[in-house]
Amino acid sequence: MPETVMGGQKVRELTFAQAIKEALAEEMRRDSTVCIMGEDVAEAGTPFKVLSGLLEEFGKDRVLDTPISEAGFTGLAVGAAMTGMRPVVDIMFGDFITLTMDQMVNQAAKVHYMSGGKWKVPMVMRTTMGATRRSAAQHSQSLHAWYCHVPGLKVVLPSTPYDAKGLLKAAIRDENPVVFFEDKMMYKMKGSVPEGDYTIPLGVADIKRVGEDISLIATSSMVQVALGAAAMLEEIGISAEVVDPRTMWPLDEKALIDSVKKTSRAIILDEGYERYGVTAELASVIATGAFYDLDAPVKRMGAMHVPIPFSPPLEDLTVPTEQTVFEAARKLCGR
C-alpha cells in the first residue's frame, strides 16, 4: 500500500475490496451493534475474499456464517435492525436478491412508514452486480433498478475505492435500509483511500471528469468505461464530462441536469438491463430537466435485453464498452 498524505490524512492505494473491508472494520470498531452476516462470510471472508480478516478481529458473534437462506437472514436482519443492532447482510451475488424482495420491499422499506415513524430499520444489504465474469445468466445480473423503484430504500452504487469506503460508512450510519451494490469486476481495482474516518453523504453526485461537449452519466463499473471513452474522445477533440450519481436514491438530480445543461448532450450508462431500468429514469430526469438545452436525444446504454449468455464472445456484446460508448458519443456529437 503506497502512502501519501491528503488533507492531513494518510492516503494509501487500496483495492476496492480493501476499501470495503476497511469501512466495515472501522464501523465495527466504532459501534458494537454493527455485525455482518451472510453465506461464507466468516472463515472464507466471502468467495471474493472481501471480508478476510474480519472474523479474526471481531469474532464469530459479529461475523456470522448463515445457512443458504437469503430470505431468512435478510428477514432476521430487519428485526435485528428494529431492535438495536445495525446488521450488514451480505448477498453473495446480486442475482440472489430475487429471494430477498419480500423482506426488503414489503418489510424493511415499509416498517418506518407503516408504523407512523415509530420503528426504524438501520440495516445495510451489501450485494454484487456486473457481468463479463463468464458466470452465465444467474450470476451476472445487475438488478439494482428494482430496489431503486421502492420508496423507503436507499440505493448506493460506488465506483471507486474512495467512494466505496465513504459511502459504505454513511450507509451503515444511516437510519434506513440501504442497499449497496458492488461490481464484482471492480474488487481488484486500486485507488487512493485515506486512512481513518470519512463519510460521503448519500445523495451527492460526483463529477469524475470535467468536460464541455457531452455528459457521460455513469454508474458503478460504467464510470471506468466512461472515463476510458472520454480519453478516446479527447483524442478526436471531444471533451466529455463524466458524472457519477453515486447513489441512485436519493438521486442528485440537480448535478445531472446541470452537467447536461452545460454540455447539451448526454449518454446514460448503467450495467443493468437497459429496458425499464436505471437508464430510463436518469434519461427521463434529464430529458425533462434539461429539455431546453438538449441538442440531441439522451442516449441510453445498458445491458442488452437478453439473459446474460455464458459464451465469452456473446457475453461481451451485452454490456457497453469503451469502444461502443466512444462511438455513440461521437455520433451524438455529430462527428
Added chain:
Amino acid sequence: MPETVMGGQKVRELTFAQAIKEALAEEMRRDSTVCIMGEDVAEAGTPFKVLSGLLEEFGKDRVLDTPISEAGFTGLAVGAAMTGMRPVVDIMFGDFITLTMDQMVNQAAKVHYMSGGKWKVPMVMRTTMGATRRSAAQHSQSLHAWYCHVPGLKVVLPSTPYDAKGLLKAAIRDENPVVFFEDKMMYKMKGSVPEGDYTIPLGVADIKRVGEDISLIATSSMVQVALGAAAMLEEIGISAEVVDPRTMWPLDEKALIDSVKKTSRAIILDEGYERYGVTAELASVIATGAFYDLDAPVKRMGAMHVPIPFSPPLEDLTVPTEQTVFEAARKLCGR
C-alpha cells in the same frame, strides 16, 4: 348481460372479472393442458370472485387450491410448463410477487435462453395491482415495472374487459412466461365483450381516444383516468389522445411515438411508483423517438414515492386522478 352483434359475433356487456373468467374457461375447454392454481382459487374462486364457477366446470384436477406458498407453486408451474402443461398461476395480490421473483426471473425467464432454445416455459402468472382500496402498504402496490425489466418475460396490463379477454387468451397461447396484471379496482367495470374466440396480439397498442393536442399514454386503471381527464380537457378546448400500450413488453414503441409526433405533448400515466418505473421507460422512449416534435418535456405521473398509506385522505393523494391529470395537461398545453 345485454347483447349486441359486432362483426358477426354476439357482444355482451361483461365486467372485467367476467371477461377474465370467460377467457380462462374458453382456453381450458380448448386445451386440456391449461390449468389454474393458486390460493383460494377453487371453491372460493379467489377473494375477488374472479374465478367462480371454474371449479364446477373443470374440477379439482384443473383448478387447484394451493397452500400459501407463492414461490412454491410458481416454481411448480415453471416445471409443469416445461413438460407439457400450460399452467396459469394466480398471485392474489401483486404485492406478493416479491415472493416469486426468483422463480420468475432466475428460472422462468431464463430457461429458454440458457438451454439454447431447447426448453420452453408457456405459463401465465395472473396477479393484481392498484391502490385506493384502503388496504395499506402491503396490499396496494403495482410492481409490474420489475417484471418489465426482465428479458424473457412478457408483461400485459389490460385496461378494458374486451382487452382483458383477448389479451389473456393470447397470453395463455404464448410459448413464453407472461405476467398479466389486473387492477383490482377494475374488476367490476363493464364493457362490451364478444362471445367466443378472439385474441389480441401482445405488442400492439390501442388508441382509446383520438385527439390532436396532447397524448395521454396510460396503462391499466390509468386509461379510465386519462379518458376522464380527456373529457374534462375537451370542455376547455383541448383535444387529448389516449393511448394504451396494453403490453409493456413487447412494447409498441411506434404507436406511442407516432401519437406524440402528432400531438407534440405527452403525459405518461401508470399506477406503479413513478420513480424508476414504467413512466420512466415510456417517457424516455418518447423523449428520444419524438425528440424533434416535442413542444414540452414529457410529463410523468405515477404513484407517489411513498409506501401506500392506509388513511383514505392520504391514500387518495398517492395516485393520479382525473383532476390532477387534467391540471397537468392544461399546464403542459400552456393554458
Added chain:
Amino acid sequence: MTTATQPTTSQEVALWLRMYRQMVAIREFEGQVNELYTRALMPGLAHLYIGEEAIAVGVCEALERTDYITSTHRGHGHCLAKGASPDQMFAELLGKKAGYCKGKGGSMHIADPATGNLGANAIVCGSAGIATGAAFSANRLGNGRVAVCFFGEGALGQGVLYEEMNLAQLFKLPVIYVCENNLYTEYTHYSECTAGDVLMRAQAFGLEAVSVDGQDVRAVHQTAQRLVDRARSGGGPSFLLCNTYRYHGHHVGDINREYYRSKQEEHMWKTERDPILNMGKWLIEQKHADAPALGRVQQELESEMKKAVEFAVAAPYPNASEVEEDVYA
C-alpha cells in the same frame, strides 16, 4: 391445569381474572370493529380475532412489557393483550392521526414500541424474520428479552418460516413461534394445504414443539410460560401450536361461509369451545368469581370500547402534508 397438590395463590387468582378480563376486552373490541364495518364507518376490511382470544392473552400474560411480539393481519387481539390502548387502536383502524401509526398503517399494521409490538403484518409469515431478528438482538445485546411470533397455520406454507426456525436454532435465539391453527386459511381448510405433521415440522429443525388447546387460556398460559422461561434462560427457540377457531369470516365482509364450512361446525365451537364462556364457567365453579361480577366485566369493557370508538370517530384525519413524512427516518 393447576395440579391438585399446589394450593391456589392470590396471584394466580388475580392472573386468571386478568386473563378473563383481557379476553373479554378483545371480544368487545372486535365486536365494535364489526359494528364499524357494518355501519360503513371503517375504511377497508378487518380480520376479527373473536374465538381465538385465549391464545393472545395466554401467551402475552407470560411476557414482560419489554418483550417483543410480531402479529398478523388478524392482529387486534395480540396488540390488546400486549397492552395497547383501544383509543389509539380504533383511531388507527379509522385512519386517524391519533392512531398508533398516525393512520398510515391501519388494521393490519398496528405497531407500538412502548409495548414491544413490532407490528402486525399483512404478508402471511411476513414477520417470522422480524421476530427472529428481535430475538437475535436480545441475545446479542444481552437484555434478557424474548420474542414471540404469532401466525396463522396458513403461514406453515411459507418456506421462510423454516429458514427462520433453522436460523433460530443454530443461533439458539429466544423466540417462540406461536401457530394459531384456526382450521382455515381464508376459505380453504388447512388439511388441503398442510401435508404431514405440524409439530414435526418444528422438531425437524431441533425446536421444542408442543401443542395446546387454544381455547383454554390457562393451558395456553402455562405452556407459554414454560417456553418463555426456557427461552429467557438460554434454552433456545420453541414452537407452540394452538388449536383454535375463528367465529367470524376471514374478514368482516366474509358473511356467507357455507361453501367452505358448515354452520354446525361454527355452532359447535361457539357453544362448546368458547374460551370466555368456559373460563367464566370455571371461575364460577372454582368460586373465584360469580356471574354478576363477570357480567360487570363485560359491561365495563363494552362501554370502554364504545368510548374508544367515539374518540376515534371524532378524531381528525392526518393532514395532506403528512403523506410524504415518515418514508425515511
Added chain:
Amino acid sequence: MTTATQPTTSQEVALWLRMYRQMVAIREFEGQVNELYTRALMPGLAHLYIGEEAIAVGVCEALERTDYITSTHRGHGHCLAKGASPDQMFAELLGKKAGYCKGKGGSMHIADPATGNLGANAIVCGSAGIATGAAFSANRLGNGRVAVCFFGEGALGQGVLYEEMNLAQLFKLPVIYVCENNLYTEYTHYSECTAGDVLMRAQAFGLEAVSVDGQDVRAVHQTAQRLVDRARSGGGPSFLLCNTYRYHGHHVGDINREYYRSKQEEHMWKTERDPILNMGKWLIEQKHADAPALGRVQQELESEMKKAVEFAVAAPYPNASEVEEDVYA
C-alpha cells in the same frame, strides 16, 4: 446388497459393470474439466463431481430415459449419468455453438430434452420447483414419468424446498428429492448451517425419507429403484439422503482448503470411501471383473474424454448475431 438367498443374474452383473463404467466416465470427464481450467482453456469456473459419482449413477440407473432430472451447479455427473454426450457437454463448457445450449448456458446450465434433463441450476435449490412441476405434469398427463431433483445439502437452507415438498405430498406427485450431503456448502461445514434432523425435515411433510451411503453405488441404486418404483406406482414423493464427499474444492479454483477442512479428512475419503475403488474391489472379489478389465474401462473412457475435449476445443463459437436469439420462444 443382494441378499444371500438371491442368485446373481446376468442382468445384475451387466448393471453393476455399467454403473462402474458410468462412474469412471464421470471421473474422467471431470478430470478433463480440471485440466481445461488449469490450462486456462475454459472460461469461468466449474464445480467438480469427483467423489460423488455413485449418487448420480445409482439414481439415474433407476430411471428411464424419458424420466426427468434437475441438477445443480455441480451437475456434470447428473448429466452424464442421465445419458448426455461428453462432446456436447465439453463444447458447452467452452461456450461453443456445438454445446448443449449453443454455448449460452455453460457448465451450470446444461439441459437436454432428449435425456429428460430439465437443466442444471446455479441458484441453490433453484430447481426444486421445476422438478416438482415436471412430476405434476407427469401426473396430469398420465405418462408414467418420474422426476428426480438433485441438490446439495446446502439447499436444505432454502425455504422453497419445504414449500415444494408440501405441494408434492399434497398432490401425491412422483418426485424424488435427492440430497447429496457432501458435508460442505462452499467453505462452511454443513453442521454450521443445518439444525435438527435432515430426514425428519422431509418426514414432517409426510414424505418417505431414507438415508443411504452415497459412496456405495449398489446401495444408492437399490434404494433409488425402490423410491422410483414407489413414485411411478402412485406412492407419492420421497426424499433420499446420500452421504458423500467432494474430493476437490468447491470449484476448480478452490485450491487451498485447509482453512475449512483438513487434508486428513480428504485423504480418508479418497482412500477408504472412494465409490469407484470400492466398487472395483467388490467386482473383482465377486469375480465379475478382473483388474485388467477395469483398467481397460478407465483407459477407454480417458481417451473418449480426451477426444471429446479435442472436439470441443476445435469447435467454433456462436456468431454474434445469436446473442439476441432464444430470448423468446
